[in-house]
Amino acid sequence: MKDHIEELLIQALLHLQRDGVLPKGQEIAPQVERSRSAEHGEFASNLAMVLAREAGRSPRELAQEIINRLPNSRQVERTEIAGPGFINFFMNRCALYGVIKDVLRDGKRYGHAIARRRQRVTVEFVSANPTGPLHVGHGRGAAYGASLAAILEAAGHIVQREYYVNDNGRQMDILATSVWLRYLELCGEQLRFPHNGYHGEYIYDIARLARSEVGDKWRFPGQNVLDDLAPDGPGGQAEVHIDALIERARTLLGDSGYRTFFDAALDTILKDIHDDLSEFGVEFDLWFSELELERSGAIQHAIDRLQQNGHLYVKDGATWFRASALGDEKDRVLTRENGRTTYFASDVAYFLNKLERGFEHAIYVFGADHHGYIARLQAAARGLGEDPESLEILLVQFAVLFREGEKVQMSTRSGHFITLRELREEVSSDAARYFYVMRSHDQHLDFDLDLAKSRSNENPVYYIQYAHARISSVFRNLDQMDLTHNIPIGEAALDLLGEAHELELMRAISRYPEVIESAARLRAPHILAHYLDLLATEFHAYYNAHQFLVDDENLRNARLNLILAAQRVLADGLGLLGIAAPEEM
RNA sequence: GCGCCCGUAGCUCAACUGGAUAGAGCAUCGGCCUUCUAAGCCGACGGUUGCAGGUUCGAGUCCUGCCGGGCGCGCCA
Numbered sequence: 253m254k255d256h257i258e259e260l261l262i263q264a265l266l267h268l269q270r271d272g273v274l275p276k277g278q279e280i281a282p283q284v285e286r287s288r289s290a291e292h293g294e295f296a297s298n299l300a301m302v303l304a305r306e307a308g309r310s311p312r313e314l315a316q317e318i319i320n321r322l323p324n325s326r327q328v329e330r331t332e333i334a335g336p337g338f339i340n341f342f343m344n345r346c347a348l349y350g351v352i353k354d355v356l357r358d359g360k361r362y363g364h365a366i367a368r369r370r371q372r373v374t375v376e377f378v379s380a381n382p383t384g385p386l387h388v389g390h391g392r393g394a395a396y397g398a399s400l401a402a403i404l405e406a407a408g409h410i411v412q413r414e415y416y417v418n419d420n421g422r423q424m425d426i427l428a429t430s431v432w433l434r435y436l437e438l439c440g441e442q443l444r445f446p447h448n449g450y451h452g453e454y455i456y457d458i459a460r461l462a463r464s465e466v467g468d469k470w471r472f473p474g475q476n477v478l479d480d481l482a483p484d485g486p487g488g489q490a491e492v493h494i495d496a497l498i499e500r501a502r503t504l505l506g507d508s509g510y511r512t513f514f515d516a517a518l519d520t521i522l523k524d525i526h527d528d529l530s531e532f533g534v535e536f537d538l539w540f541s542e543l544e545l546e547r548s549g550a551i552q553h554a555i556d557r558l559q560q561n562g563h564l565y566v567k568d569g570a571t572w573f574r575a576s577a578l579g580d581e582k583d584r585v586l587t588r589e590n591g592r593t594t595y596f597a598s599d600v601a602y603f604l605n606k607l608e609r610g611f612e613h614a615i616y617v618f619g620a621d622h623h624g625y626i627a628r629l630q631a632a633a634r635g636l637g638e639d640p641e642s643l644e645i646l647l648v649q650f651a652v653l654f655r656e657g658e659k660v661q662m663s664t665r666s667g668h669f670i671t672l673r674e675l676r677e678e679v680s681s682d683a684a685r686y687f688y689v690m691r692s693h694d695q696h697l698d699f700d701l702d703l704a705k706s707r708s709n710e711n712p713v714y715y716i717q718y719a720h721a722r723i724s725s726v727f728r729n730l731d732q733m734d735l736t737h738n739i740p741i742g743e744a745a746l747d748l749l750g751e752a753h754e755l756e757l758m759r760a761i762s763r764y765p766e767v768i769e770s771a772a773r774l775r776a777p778h779i780l781a782h783y784l785d786l787l788a789t790e791f792h793a794y795y796n797a798h799q800f801l802v803d804d805e806n807l808r809n810a811r812l813n814l815i816l817a818a819q820r821v822l823a824d825g826l827g828l829l830g831i832a833a834p835e836e837m
Numbered sequence: 838g839c840g841c842c843c844g845u846a847g848c849u850c851a852a853c854u855g856g857a858u859a860g861a862g863c864a865u866c867g868g869c870c871u872u873c874u875a876a877g878c879c880g881a882c883g884g885u886u887g888c889a890g891g892u893u894c895g896a897g898u899c900c901u902g903c904c905g906g907g908c909g910c911g912c913c914a
Binding site for chain 2: 286287301337381420568585595624650691695698700714718722773795799801837
């Protein structure tokens with residue numbers, strides 16, 4: 253419907269340009285929005301106010317000129333000029349009835365669009381280091397990223413979901429070494445476990461797995477392992493110690509032995525993350541390995557590009573990227589003195605790789621603590637000679653869990669954090685998916701565990717799902733009462749739907765395409781979450797006020813058409829958020 | 838210290854990137870089940886949008902300065 257109003261306005265403006273009221277050759281982008289209150293009609297446009305100056309007319313005068321040139325439309329009941337120069341559009345009921353028909357005809361495509369500017373876009377999210385299970389902090393990024401990707405797709409874009417696997421860093425070496433040490437313990441060696449190693453129970457599981465495959469092949473006496481090593485201790489000492497341990501592991505195990513533990517750790521944890529996310533309704537099209545980035549020469553390729561563009565210099569034996577000249581606060585090292593490339597070099601290469609794979613837009617979903625990345629990645633984009641606009645970083649603020657009104661304390665250091673899996677088991681994946689995205693991504697989130705698992709009307713997830721289930725229930729009752737639902741009869745009788753509740757519900761349904769469009773444009777799944785809550789409210793109110801299964805065949809079928817349309821939209825919206833739409837509850 | 842994000846009803850949050858009278862849920866108070874699922878509905882109460890200026894037809898939204906909260910500032914990953 254909104255599209256229709258915009259089209260009418262464009263026609264009127266073209267007419268005005270021909271008549272010389274407005275300067276020619278200007279881009280026309282009519283601004284139409286939903287009115288807040290019914291007295292202002294369905295839609296309002298501020299076009300006359302925006303263009304008044306260049307037309308040399310008062311806003312209200314120009315508004316009249318625009319209205320005079322609006323093409324006739326069967327959907328528009330009337331227009332009016334209001335306030336300082338708004339043009340209000342009052343829609344015909346036929347327009348609303350048309351929406352019901354659209355939904356029933358289009359099925360799953362209703363509300364989904366072919367974007368005006370269709371983009372090929374990659375959405376990278378989660379990308380947690382594969383050094384342990386996902387925790388609740390990753391959950392929000394997962395829920396947000398997955399919902400956003402689905403919404404972008406619904407809005408007509410071509411979307412690829414990517415997980416960047418950090419399988420190349422020092423943390424991975426610490427992980428592999430930790431596994432080996434636990435393995436030695438299982439073999440019966442007595443060792444002091446390093447302060448900065450990975451202490452989680454799951455390390456034993458991986459070590460056990462490795463041992464079941466290789467037996468005692470990589471067992472060494474504990475003394476040989478720790479002999480002459482820099483001592484462990486708090487602070488910097490621990491860092492030196494763990495690095496020395498890694499070196500020792502490499503020396504004693506050799507390439508093949510080291511890989512045994514490295515791969516066991518990586519494979520096990522990555523599979524766990526994959527399964528965890530899958531159970532959370534989050535799937536990726538591509539798991540992109542950082543290690544592969546190095547092997548394929550992509551990192552060198554990116555560095556070469558920066559070199560060609562004259563953005564590199566050498567200082568203290570390291571290769572630096574002159575990021576400070578491109579908007580970053582300082583220059584960044586790409587190749588360290590020891591010859592190894594930095595994590596940042598991989599980031600640059602990965603970005604370039606995304607563009608070279610044919611994506612014109614790269615979205616990154618990061619935790620709020622990564623905001624320092626924005627400037628440096630944009631500098632990299634500029635340095636590569638690419639449009640910095642092609643890169644978009646979305647920061648997701650932290651979620652704080654509350655149980656019985658108390659903040660749930662968590663710290664990664666103590667290894668005392670709640671995993672995503674635990675959260676899902678406690679409150680269900682559906683509730684978690686909804687709660688994670690019900691707030692704007694740039695807003696801190698208070699996650700109320702008790703509310704999320706409560707089976708009550710206060711819980712928005714159940715409230716929305718209940719609306720869907722209730723509609724299914726109505727159709728089940730229809731069968732039991734030996735009545736039938738005939739869609740064509742209902743369509744012929746739609747004009748019987750004139751109750752206030754019915755009109756409100758139809759208006760809500762008619763907004764769905766706009767909701768998807770703005771949720772996609774603003775990268776804001778919470779807009780969809782709120783909308784579904786509102787749609788459920790309209791349905792429940794209608795349900796309580798009127799009977800659907802009435803004797804009058806025409807009225808009954810018309811009402812069933814309406815609630816079926818509502819159900820389709822509920823199901824589709826829940827689907828985009830990764831939440832089930834149950835038939836019964 | 839510098840930089841980024843946030844501040845809206847008692848609480849948790851919306852407000853479609855500048856529009857008309859700032860909206861929901863919870864909490865509090867009062868109603869509705871012999872009728873398609875009460876996991877539901879209806880009503881009441883609740884605001885100087887942190888503070889002070891500025892920009893304009895018009896500001897919760899934009900600009901400046903304060904106040905308060907979160908996060909970040911490694912040849913770490």
